[in-house]
Amino acid sequence: MSRLQVNELRTHGRGPYSLYIADGECVSLRGPSGAGKSLLLRAIADLDPHQGQVQLDDTPCTQIPAPQWRRRVSLLPAESQWWADEVGAHFAGRECPWLRPLGFGPEVMGWQVSRLSSGEKQRLALARALMNRPQALLLDEPTASLDAANVAAVERLVAGYRTDTGAAVLWVSHDAAQAERVGARHLWLTATGFEEDRP
Template sequence: MVHLLNIKKLHFLHCGPISLQLKETEISGLSGASGSGKSRLLRALADLDDHSGDIILDDINQQSIDAHLWRQKIVLLSAETSWWFDTVGEHFSVYSESILRKQLVLLGFSDDCLHWSVARLSSGEKQRLGLLRLLQNQPDVLLLDEPTANLDRNNTELFEKFVIDYLHTRSACAIWISHDHDQLQRVCQNKYVLENGVLVDVD
């Protein structure tokens, strides 16, 4: 299935109107000064913050679907992830055991990490495992808010490849916030800056 995200005249806080279209397998990179509204943009797209305008995935308007169902289709990986259970493995209930173990290896983990206490995880480990947790329901759009800010070079490369492979397998798309312009150049097909409440195409 081909997935297309169409954002039309979106307004939130001091920002807007913002219009943007994302096609299958495409990553749109987003940068901008702190406080410019980048994270709030992703939260509006995930229907977590108040906003106006139309956000349409394929032929489904965000306004026509329950919020919890929308958030299964469009998922947000925040700069800091939240965890609810004591151990890592308790957060993974959808994957088959064999698929989960393969996915963990691709993100640089050994099998025994499923038995780890969440309290022992570093911020970088939480980000990689948080990504895998979000992908359990096979979402169509990934909203990534500085997802590799706490990762070293090797794990950043693993994370980038994992996301790109997922997008191509699922025919999904993504918006990736980063202050690392080299990273945006590597992974993104389109690049934008949020400036004075307006989305500026910098390609």
């Protein structure tokens, strides 16, 4: 059960942004490209310097070490990065319960990262991010390179994770129909703040 609260957040000359996501709630976020959606997510994950406060339940970001914060507030970037040759090394040899719902068998751990398609990378990156059992998810276009069946699988998985754990989810999407499907509330990002969005 975790609520994410953003107060007067300013980053890279943008903002102030204020935002509240209740526990177990998913909020969709859209906006013109270049509006700063990714920058906003980076600031919430404390990857960029910023002013203002971000809070998970009653814990302000600044009160716990940054690595711990990022394990709780997980940012899934639009383009995932992989540093080892084999997929399994990125999961530190641990069992991952999200592989099957995303359409992978256990043998995927032995696959070479260099031979993954962009869609496979995107789904595996989600599974990898969930391994930290985050209490808040910041998803940056998590289905951009997926086909319809896999889009549905990802949406189902995130919805299931959200209801099981009460995690707060902020979902950036370019697709109005997807924003409508996944979000209980919808926001539109401008350089100076949010507007209500009606996809």
